[in-house]
Amino acid sequence: QLQLQESGPGLVKPSETLSLTCTVSGGSISSSSYYWGWIRQPPGKGLEWIGSIYYSGSTYYNPSLKSRVTISVDTSKNQFSLKLSSVTAADTAVYYCARLSINATPDPWGQGTLVTVSS
Amino acid sequence: SSELTQDPAVSVALGQTVRITCQGDSLRSYYASWYQQKPGQAPVLVIYGKNNRPSGIPDRFSGSSSGNTASLTITGAQAEDEADYYCNSRDSSGNPVFGGGTKLTVL
Numbered sequence: 001q002l003q004l005q006e007s008g009p010g011l012v013k014p015s016e017t018l019s020l021t022c023t024v025s026g027g028s029i030s031s032s033s034y035y036w037g038w039i040r041q042p043p044g045k046g047l048e049w050i051g052s053i054y055y056s057g058s059t060y061y062n063p064s065l066k067s068r069v070t071i072s073v074d075t076s077k078n079q080f081s082l083k084l085s086s087v088t089a090a091d092t093a094v095y096y097c098a099r100l101s102i103n104a105t106p107d108p109w110g111q112g113t114l115v116t117v118s119s
Numbered sequence: 120s121s122e123l124t125q126d127p128a129v130s131v132a133l134g135q136t137v138r139i140t141c142q143g144d145s146l147r148s149y150y151a152s153w154y155q156q157k158p159g160q161a162p163v164l165v166i167y168g169k170n171n172r173p174s175g176i177p178d179r180f181s182g183s184s185s186g187n188t189a190s191l192t193i194t195g196a197q198a199e200d201e202a203d204y205y206c207n208s209r210d211s212s213g214n215p216v217f218g219g220g221t222k223l224t225v226l
Contacts (some may be wrong), residue, residue: 028209047162047205047217060214096161104209104216105152107164107173 002027004097004110012091012117022097022110029078030055035100038071038082038092041112048093052100053080065081087117123151123206123218130224131196139191141206141218151189152207153182155200156220161206166191193223201225 008020022036027038037052051061053071053115061069073080084091094114098106123143131137141151150169156163164173166182179194189208193200206218 016194035202039215039217046220047207049215049217052214060212062214100215101167102213103149103168104214105164105167106162106209106215107167109161109163112161 002099002108003107004099006095006110006113007115008115010114010116012087012115013119014088014117015086018082018087018091018095018117019116020082020095020097020113020115022080022082024078024080024099029073029080030075033102035060036073036103037081037098037100037106039096039098039106039109041096042090042093050082050084050095089117091115092113094119123208123216125204125206125221126211126220127219128222128224130226131193132226133198134195136192136194137196137223138209139193139204139221139223141189141191141208143208143216143218144187145208145210145216146184146187146189149208150184151182153180153189153191154205154207156203165204196223197226198225 003025005023024116035052038050051071059101068085070083094112096112098109155165156162165176165180170182178179181192183190203220205220
């Protein structure tokens with residue numbers, strides 16, 4: 001059974017860079033049938049797609065975040081990572097990683113990790 | 120437009136049928152998927168494709184689509200169905216887009 005687990009700091013200072021890693025277990029990140037993505041949810045609000053990556057390294061970003069986002073993949077570790085630069089309080093959210101089908105359907109999801117931006 | 124629009128809140132009496140809708144131009148071309156999210160938990164896929172349920176999802180959940188509107192129907196709503204529901208589809212670039220979510224209350 002495929003499982004995803006997010007890891008990284010839960011507190012980031014304003015203007016700094018948020019860094020998270022998603023570890024995939026129970027399956028290979030090198031599958032040609034899927035993408036891997038990051039989705040976030042501010043407290044009490046809805047879901048926002050951040051970006052996706054294919055195992056080859058091709059990336060796709062939400063235009064509203066594109067200037068600040070970098071997603072990378074490490075197939076040797078079965079992991080992919082998110083970096084979001086110049087964070088503000090508006091970036092405080094639960095960050096989820098997920099596998100995405102070619103139809104852009106995320107499933108399964110990681111349990112999520114709360115990242116708070118505060119000094 | 121790649122936006123998906125959902126009613127913020129819907130209620131249903133225990134055991135009755137409820138329909139949660141999602142509107143958007145992309146739904147004319149692509150199916151919606153539906154997620155159930157309970158407090159403090161990650162979203163769980165309940166419907167995908169034309170009307171497919173992942174393993175373990177009760178058959179009281181079903182999906183349908185017409186024009187620019189996708190619907191999630193719960194036939195015989197149970198107390199445990201109280202949750203937030205999100206629709207998801209893809210935009211013209213093939214990237215995910217989500218609706219704003221519907222809070223379902225089971226009375």
